[in-house]
Amino acid sequence: MSLVLNFWLRVTALFSGFGEQFRAMNKWQRYSAYGLGVVALYLLPYWPDVPVLGQIVNTPGSQFETVLNDQVVIFVLIALGLNVVVGIAGLLDLGYVGFYAVGAYVTAILTSAHGNLPWLLALPIAVVISMLFGLILGTPTLRLRGDYLAIVTLGFGEIIRLTAKNMDWLGASRGISNIKKPPSMFGLKFGVLDAKPYFYLGLTMVFIVIFILHRLEYSRVGRAWVAIREDEDAAELMGVNTFKFKLWAFTIGAGIGGLAGVHYAGKVGFINPDNFPLQLSILFLAAVVLGGSGNMYGAILGGILVAYMPERLRNFSDKRILVFGIVLVLMMVFRPEGILPKRVGNEHKKRRAKSQEGEVAS
Amino acid sequence: MPDWLIIRTFWELTVTGLALGSIYALVALGYTLVYGVLRLINFAHSEIFMVGTFGALLASSQFLSIPLLEDGNYPYRTGMTLIIFLVFIMLIAMLFSGIGAVVLERVAYRPLRGNGDAFGAIVLAFLTTFIVSLVFVDQAKINVIIALLATAPISYAYMRFFKQGRKAPRLAFLISAIGASTAISEAVGVWSKHGRDQYQTPRLLEKKTLFTMFGTDVRIDYAIVIVGALLMMTALTLFVNKTRLGRGVRAVAQDAETSRILGVNVDLIIIVTFALGGVMAGGAAMLFTLVYDQTRFNIGFILGVKSFTAAVLGGIGNLKGALLGGLLLGLVENYGSAIFGGQWKDVIAFVVLLVVLMFRPTGLLGESLGKARV
Amino acid sequence: MSEVLLDFNNVTMQFGGVTALNEVSLQIKQGEILGLIGPNGAGKTTCFNVMTGVYAPTLGTVSFEGKNLAKLKRFEITKVGIARTFQNIRLFSEMTALENVMVGADARKKASVGGAILRTSRQRHEEKESRERSMELLQFMGISDRAETAARNLPYGYQRRLEIARALATEPKLLCLDEPAAGFNPAEKEELNELILKIREQGYTVLLIEHDMNVVMKVSDRVAVLDFGQKIADGLPADVRNNPAVIAAYLGVEDNAS
Numbered sequence: 001m002s003l004v005l006n007f008w009l010r011v012t013a014l015f016s017g018f019g020e021q022f023r024a025m026n027k028w029q030r031y032s033a034y035g036l037g038v039v040a041l042y043l044l045p046y047w048p049d050v051p052v053l054g055q056i057v058n059t060p061g062s063q064f065e066t067v068l069n070d071q072v073v074i075f076v077l078i079a080l081g082l083n084v085v086v087g088i089a090g091l092l093d094l095g096y097v098g099f100y101a102v103g104a105y106v107t108a109i110l111t112s113a114h115g116n117l118p119w120l121l122a123l124p125i126a127v128v129i130s131m132l133f134g135l136i137l138g139t140p141t142l143r144l145r146g147d148y149l150a151i152v153t154l155g156f157g158e159i160i161r162l163t164a165k166n167m168d169w170l171g172a173s174r175g176i177s178n179i180k181k182p183p184s185m186f187g188l189k190f191g192v193l194d195a196k197p198y199f200y201l202g203l204t205m206v207f208i209v210i211f212i213l214h215r216l217e218y219s220r221v222g223r224a225w226v227a228i229r230e231d232e233d234a235a236e237l238m239g240v241n242t243f244k245f246k247l248w249a250f251t252i253g254a255g256i257g258g259l260a261g262v263h264y265a266g267k268v269g270f271i272n273p274d275n276f277p278l279q280l281s282i283l284f285l286a287a288v289v290l291g292g293s294g295n296m297y298g299a300i301l302g303g304i305l306v307a308y309m310p311e312r313l314r315n316f317s318d319k320r321i322l323v324f325g326i327v328l329v330l331m332m333v334f335r336p337e338g339i340l341p342k343r344v345g346n347e348h349k350k351r352r353a354k355s356q357e358g359e360v361a362s
Numbered sequence: 363m364p365d366w367l368i369i370r371t372f373w374e375l376t377v378t379g380l381a382l383g384s385i386y387a388l389v390a391l392g393y394t395l396v397y398g399v400l401r402l403i404n405f406a407h408s409e410i411f412m413v414g415t416f417g418a419l420l421a422s423s424q425f426l427s428i429p430l431l432e433d434g435n436y437p438y439r440t441g442m443t444l445i446i447f448l449v450f451i452m453l454i455a456m457l458f459s460g461i462g463a464v465v466l467e468r469v470a471y472r473p474l475r476g477n478g479d480a481f482g483a484i485v486l487a488f489l490t491t492f493i494v495s496l497v498f499v500d501q502a503k504i505n506v507i508i509a510l511l512a513t514a515p516i517s518y519a520y521m522r523f524f525k526q527g528r529k530a531p532r533l534a535f536l537i538s539a540i541g542a543s544t545a546i547s548e549a550v551g552v553w554s555k556h557g558r559d560q561y562q563t564p565r566l567l568e569k570k571t572l573f574t575m576f577g578t579d580v581r582i583d584y585a586i587v588i589v590g591a592l593l594m595m596t597a598l599t600l601f602v603n604k605t606r607l608g609r610g611v612r613a614v615a616q617d618a619e620t621s622r623i624l625g626v627n628v629d630l631i632i633i634v635t636f637a638l639g640g641v642m643a644g645g646a647a648m649l650f651t652l653v654y655d656q657t658r659f660n661i662g663f664i665l666g667v668k669s670f671t672a673a674v675l676g677g678i679g680n681l682k683g684a685l686l687g688g689l690l691l692g693l694v695e696n697y698g699s700a701i702f703g704g705q706w707k708d709v710i711a712f713v714v715l716l717v718v719l720m721f722r723p724t725g726l727l728g729e730s731l732g733k734a735r736v
Numbered sequence: 737m738s739e740v741l742l743d744f745n746n747v748t749m750q751f752g753g754v755t756a757l758n759e760v761s762l763q764i765k766q767g768e769i770l771g772l773i774g775p776n777g778a779g780k781t782t783c784f785n786v787m788t789g790v791y792a793p794t795l796g797t798v799s800f801e802g803k804n805l806a807k808l809k810r811f812e813i814t815k816v817g818i819a820r821t822f823q824n825i826r827l828f829s830e831m832t833a834l835e836n837v838m839v840g841a842d843a844r845k846k847a848s849v850g851g852a853i854l855r856t857s858r859q860r861h862e863e864k865e866s867r868e869r870s871m872e873l874l875q876f877m878g879i880s881d882r883a884e885t886a887a888r889n890l891p892y893g894y895q896r897r898l899e900i901a902r903a904l905a906t907e908p909k910l911l912c913l914d915e916p917a918a919g920f921n922p923a924e925k926e927e928l929n930e931l932i933l934k935i936r937e938q939g940y941t942v943l944l945i946e947h948d949m950n951v952v953m954k955v956s957d958r959v960a961v962l963d964f965g966q967k968i969a970d971g972l973p974a975d976v977r978n979n980p981a982v983i984a985a986y987l988g989v990e991d992n993a994s
């Protein structure tokens with residue numbers, strides 16, 4: 001076992017070494033590395049065709065690109081959104097599935113059950129309505145302290161699901177079918193069988209969300225969020241309008257959750273209340289904390305792992321969840337900050353500046 | 363549709379509501395105790411309850427060999443035998459839940475407090491090798507043997523890798539709790555005799571009417587639940603207020619650091635707290651099977667969420683609050699179902715919670731712990 | 737020079753049965769350094785908490801530049817011009833020193849979510865301003881060499897100074913320091929005194945809580961003394977030092993007050 005530990009340490013060392021090298025690269029080298037990475041990601045559906053690598057990544061029992069879109073992309077989007085709320089602003093939200101459901105249901109209502117809008121038009125409406133739900137839930141509850149918020153949001157998630165289940169207007173337990181698909185664009189046709197176009201679309205959404213969140217994180221808004229997470233009273237006494245920024249975090253998180261719901265509804269074409277169980281909220285939270293709460297890239301990694309690993313490990317399918325539970329405990333015992341812990345400040349920038357100084361000197 | 367169902371059946375709803383509420387209240391006590399002492403939402407407490415129901419099942423069907431007859435003929439017992447049997451079943455359920463809660467604390471929380479010990483290391487090491495071996499073979503016996511063989515060296519390594527003296531962030535505790543909760547219920551779902559199916563528990567008490575009040579028949583099982591729950595709560599309150607250990611629990615809830623300095627064995631107190639919560643959940647579990655005659659691997663989840671809601675409703679960290687919150691939640695759910703329909707039961711529960719917290723942000727009776735100071 | 741900046745008018749603050757402040761009246765004048773002293777538990781920190789809106793006073797009013805603070809939220813009070821530090825350091829521990837100060841500087845900025853997403857020119861301008869001003873303040877406090885270090889990893893002395901930098905960043909008119917020299921050695925205290933005097937030179941008014949009589953006497957223009965929630969003296973340092981009531985209050989306390 002110490003062998004395994006040793007190995008693990010080596011692997012992590014390798015990665016941090018890699019990061020070190022990466023940070024030492026100059027601007028152009030770095031941008032081309034980013035570019036290559038992005039291309040590799042868009043080519044993900046073809047990875048199973050690559051020898052050796054294909055063997056490793058392919059999912060037995062389900063189509064790889066379907067897993068990529070229906071599981072991985074959705075989870076990554078959600079992890080990104082939930083990370084804003086829980087990881088950055090420190091608001092414990094146990095009902096995030098509610099916003100995901102709102103996004104999906106609004107899409108379903110507008111494009112099928114009670115309307116005939118195209119999917120593309122339903123998207124912004126659904127996102128805005130999800131944000132409104134965030135606002136409506138947040139306004140009374142964000143005055144509550146930490147753990148009270150947890151139970152109230154958990155209740156909210158359940159209320160959304162049960163309302164959908166018990167109202168005929170929302171399709172009751174039958175759900176809503178014939179949800180419109182995204183329109184053809186850029187030569188991509190969104191059909192029933194091929195999951196690849198959805199994946200490209202979803203991945204693009206992920207990049208857009210990353211872009212926006214990155215800008216927010218490194219601004220007055222992001223600083224306010226972290227300050228609130230670290231010490232809400234002190235933040236307010238330093239002039240941070242804590243309530244307003246908490247509400248923003250909640251609303252933005254809700255919007256991203258809603259976006260994931262829109263994408264999901266457009267892909268599967270049929271939703272019902274059972275797609276949005278309470279347990280899903282808990283799984284989302286686990287993804288964020290497992291990957292590294294407060295670190296966007298950690299949250300992404302967590303989303304990928306939680307979505308992908310169960311599909312990869314089909315061999316002992318009935319024990320997957322059991323294994324997942326145990327892994328969570330082990331992870332929290334030995335790496336409570338998650339796989340990629342949050343980094344404080346721009347220490348890498350500083351290091352880069354230093355190494356460039358070094359270059360100049362030598 | 364709002365008919366007058368609620369008027370016609372008001373007292374009946376009250377009795378069943380109080381019975382359900384008593385069970386909520388007992389489980390809520392576990393949440394409240396642990397929250398009071400550690401400021402931790404013990405998400406896995408629901409599974410401690412579930413383990414208790416299986417303890418009750420085992421006690422009645424295996425230890426007492428009470429057969430499960432499907433044809434409507436129940437092996438009823440009466441008189442002294444009945445009482446002894448019920449007490450025995452309850453004790454076993456409490457034992458299961460109590461031990462479960464203590465083990466849970468040792469394995470899933472204590473290492474995160476920067477205080478991991480050999481026991482936790484051994485269990486965690488066993489679990490690690492077990493899941494790793496699952497990747498290669500999937501046969502419970504072989505997995506267990508492999509895991510046992512490898513446990514010793516790994517637990518040694520784990521002891522060294524425990525982050526002694528460093529407390530994990532609060533979220534980590536919650537996730538560990540969620541992991542433990544998942545693992546416990548899945549373990550029962552995978553390895554118990556009927557797996558994920560529903561289990562009937564043997565019924566040895568004839569559910570006759572005990573007496574009639576306000577024109578409503580009060581069934582004996584409901585009466586036992588309500589009285590039993592009240593007795594257990596009284597015992598708990600006495601324990602917390604009158605014994606040395608109980609005072610320790612209150613001291614640590616007030617201020618763990620100062621208590622430690624004053625010589626309170628905080629780790630012991632935490633174990634006692636979990637044990638108390640577990641025992642209450644075990645009692646609740648036995649009473650639950652008495653009324654509903656069934657259990658399942660995932661029975662704890664919803665009940666746990668409700669009980670936690672009850673604890674928050676009453677004021678978390680506050681023992682009286684748990685009682686009040688539990689009973690109130692049971693009643694509100696019942697009355698609400700009668701007015702709006704049973705499918706809205708859970709919605710009503712959460713809406714009531716929301717409304718109460720709007721006006722009383724720390725629950726009906728407030729937190730009994732000191733508030734944070736700037 | 738003698739304009740009243742903050743007026744603490746007959747303030748009583750009760751916590752359950754404890755009366756932390758009992759009809760305290762106190763005025764802080766523009767441009768002065770007012771020392772607030774008193775034995776442990778006298779109610780000094782409570783004064784800060786009432787002034788900054790942490791607690792609403794049971795009785796009495798606090799006004800700043802003639803404006804009643806009662807209806808203002810805590811962050812609004814900061815914007816009116818009162819900033820404080822904490823007796824038990826309360827930095828944002830997972831943020832760098834620079835970011836901590838920037839949070840303070842952000843109090844005077846406007847750009848919010850929209851500005852940040854679109855990177856409007858105003859947002860970029862404000863961001864640059866915040867950063868530069870914060871860096872200046874770190875330099876002023878003499879801790880800019882650790883600007884990129886997480887606050888929790890800073891040495892104790894740096895943390896205390898960082899608290900002051902963060903408070904200054906909110907551009908206050910009145911700076912309230914709650915035992916800023918606690919745990920400092922004499923040399924460090926001396927340095928801090930210099931800094932406080934320099935801060936005043938820049939036009940800030942300073943309210944200073946301090947246990948160490950020597951420090952207070954040296955830097956303060958005026959000293960107020962609290963004991964058991966009551967103001968027992970208020971005047972020039974030399975007068976207060978010789979006030980019999982003050983001597984009585986401090987008797988037996990002086991030698992273990994560190």
Ligand SMILES: Nc1ncnc2c1ncn2[C@@H]1O[C@H](COP(=O)(O)OP(=O)(O)OP(=O)(O)O)[C@@H](O)[C@H]1O
Pocket residue numbers: 735751754755756774775776777778779780781782783823
């Ligand atoms: N939130 C609170 N709840 C109850 N009592 C409080 C609270 N805040 C302060 N007190 C009490 O008010 C009194 C004054 O406290 P305060 O902290 O203002 O004293 P201080 O002069 O700052 O003392 P020190 O020199 O120890 O910092 C003390 O008796 C304290 O216990």
Ligand SMILES: [Mg+2]
Pocket residue numbers: 780781782823
């Ligand atoms: Mg003080």
